[in-house]
Amino acid sequence: MAKQTILIIEDEPSLVEVLTYNLAKEGFEIVVATDGQEGLRLAQTALPDLVILDLMLPVIDGLDVCRRLRSDPRTLGIRILMLTAKSEEVDEIVGFSMGADDYVNKPFRLKPLIHRVKALLRRSTAAEQSSDIVATDGIEVDRLNHTAKADGRELQLTPTEFQLLWTLARQPGRAFTRNELMDRCRGEDAPSFERTIDVHIRSLRQKLGNRFGAIETVRSVGYRFRTEV
Ligand code: CA
Numbered sequence: 001m002a003k004q005t006i007l008i009i010e011d012e013p014s015l016v017e018v019l020t021y022n023l024a025k026e027g028f029e030i031v032v033a034t035d036g037q038e039g040l041r042l043a044q045t046a047l048p049d050l051v052i053l054d055l056m057l058p059v060i061d062g063l064d065v066c067r068r069l070r071s072d073p074r075t076l077g078i079r080i081l082m083l084t085a086k087s088e089e090v091d092e093i094v095g096f097s098m099g100a101d102d103y104v105n106k107p108f109r110l111k112p113l114i115h116r117v118k119a120l121l122r123r124s125t126a127a128e129q130s131s132d133i134v135a136t137d138g139i140e141v142d143r144l145n146h147t148a149k150a151d152g153r154e155l156q157l158t159p160t161e162f163q164l165l166w167t168l169a170r171q172p173g174r175a176f177t178r179n180e181l182m183d184r185c186r187g188e189d190a191p192s193f194e195r196t197i198d199v200h201i202r203s204l205r206q207k208l209g210n211r212f213g214a215i216e217t218v219r220s221v222g223y224r225f226r227t228e229v
Pocket of ligand 1: 011054056
């Protein structure tokens with residue numbers, strides 16, 4: 001299989017170095033840009049599988065780069081992992097509506113970051129296969145047969161709980177805002193307020209039993225399905 005390519009758009013030399021070294025060691029092909037404009041150009045020519053995108057960049061900032069990648073049919077499908085500073089929590093959420101797939105706060109730890117990168121890349125492969133069954137971390141969700149199991153035990157879920165579990169489990173590691181989750185829910189018991197999502201998630205976690213930890217709370221954003229360790 002051809003090597004997967006990661007484009008790093010980051011203006012801090014020490015971070016570029018540590019990311020390049022460690023991701024190359026994981027077997028990825030690495031391309032680097034140190035400002036937003038160069039980053040966009042490389043994204044369009046190298047067509048990487050994933051972009052690690054810093055928020056604060058010279059020439060064109062990260063959010064703008066993100067928006068432009070999403071509006072260009074050539075780069076639309078590229079996974080985007082944003083790097084943000086802690087003080088920019090509001091921007092994180094903005095980042096999601098701009099089309100980033102996930103984010104990591106700076107300063108970051110390397111291992112979890114590599115984990116996220118791999119989860120995002122797995123997810124793009126899974127999306128290509130567009131399967132109706134998700135099996136991960138002891139949990140199995142079958143959308144066609146509308147069944148869900150935890151460690152082989154069948155779960156009795158409401159339509160909303162099922163939809164939430166399907167949405168989250170299908171893209172492990174991807175953080176969803178409550179608003180996004182609300183959008184995914186249809187049917188009679190579909191939540192009409194963002195905070196109602198919390199109630200459904202709580203109930204879903206209870207039903208997951210020993211696997212309750214599979215759904216993680218992402219502070220000031222929403223929820224995500226745990227990445228398998
Ligand atoms: Ca920066």
